[in-house]
Amino acid sequence: MFPVPDFCLAGLEPDQYYGCSVEVVAVDPNRYRHKPDQGWVSAGKGIQLDQAHSKYLHVNSASLGQYWMAQGATFDKLKLSNHILPNSDNVSDLWLTYNVRIHPFFL
Secondary structure, eight states, X not given: OOSOOEEOXXXXXXXXXXXEEEEEEESSSEEEEEETXXXXXXXXXXXXXXXXXXXXXXXXXXXXXXXXXXXXEEOTXXXXXXXXXXXXXXXXXXXXXXXXXXXXXXX
């Protein structure tokens, strides 16, 4: 995914274990494609994903709060794809527009 989602975390308990995930949420239900003479234009409706296919768990989950606050959370292995495969790094439908939300959580 470009740009790579990179988050700074603060206010966590330093000695508490946390996990961290991102959720990829479609801004609108339309797919988009680029046309040289028009720019980005709507290309119809995209697929709607369930929550299992819109979340990605950080590879370093189960780390202390001091780690997350010092290192932050970079999701450089996250991929957007038109092919949704179970248990993969692929999330969402490639041609939709998205918001990316971070979810730190206690373990």
